[in-house]
Amino acid sequence: MDSDAAFKSGKRRVFKKVITTFLVVGLVTAGIFGYGVYWLFYDMGRLPEGDFLTEEPSPDGTYTVRAYVANGGATVPYSVRVELVFNKKEGKKKTIYWNDRQESAHLSWKDDDTVIINGHTLDVPGDRFDFRHD
Known part of the structure; x- marks a missing residue:
């Protein structure tokens, strides 16, 4: 029983790490994309x-x-x-x-x-x- 609980706990930890990694990568990508749109279309310093x-x-x-x-x-x-x-x-x-x-x-x-x-x-x-x- 203990090995089954440890397996489920380890599986949960891996799942949380994967989700956290995807969220961080997604937020960084969205930030870079957002800044790129601002730089191309809104930045009046580039005129x-x-x-x-x-x-x-x-x-x-x-x-x-x-x-x-x-x-x-x-x-x-x-x-x-x-x-x-x-x-x-x-x-x-x-x-x-x-x-x-x-x-x-x-x-x-x-x-x-x-x-x-x-x-x-x-x-x-x-x-x-x-x-x-x-």
């Missing part, structure tokens, strides 16, 4: 820099928005990319606007934390506009 168009500092001088036009080549339309520069954080930059089929940027500040870019109102530093997802 082309483009050619400088214009810039506009915020009324209180905390931020500056800089607009660039990107030429994707013969088969891709021009696109406008706007980055937010944190003036008080040693020039830290963050892309906040990306729109295709545009060659110019009209930048204006509504107040110290709200910028209007080509008709899109963004509350900085949290908001962003990306034509691929909005």
